[in-house]
Amino acid sequence: QVPLVESGGGSVQAGGSLRLSCTHSGYRTKCVGWFRQAPGKEREGVAGIHSGGSSTYYADSAKGRFTISQDKAKNTVYLQMNSLKPEDTAMYYCAAHFWRPGSTCDVDPDEYNSWGQGTQVTVSS
Secondary structure (H helix, E strand, C coil), X not given: CCCCEEECCEEEECCCCEEEEEECCCCCCEEEEEEEECCCCCCEXXXXXXXXXXXXXXXXXXXXXXXXXXXXXXXXXXXXXXXXXXXXXXXXXXXXXXXXXXXXXXXXXXHCCEECCCXXXXXXX
């Protein structure tokens, strides 16, 4: 498993922005993803990135508003969230799994075996 440390959640009004950060160990190439879970709902994938390259994956709900990126020198993955909506309110989790050659870093939660503690994002109308 991969230790993960998240930060950056908070409260913002609709239309605002937040940037989440996830720092990982840097050991081995991995997929790092962001997920979210709202009360009473299933956990859903938001975006994923390959730690050794630049390939990214976005869930439909994130396309156009959220951007996943990374600073490889800092072993940190970011999720920039713009134009936030009240329906984006959720606990956001960073997760990771070691990358398998030939696979993509999509956001199927069953593929991820390391999870952060979560950071709350609340968007008010």
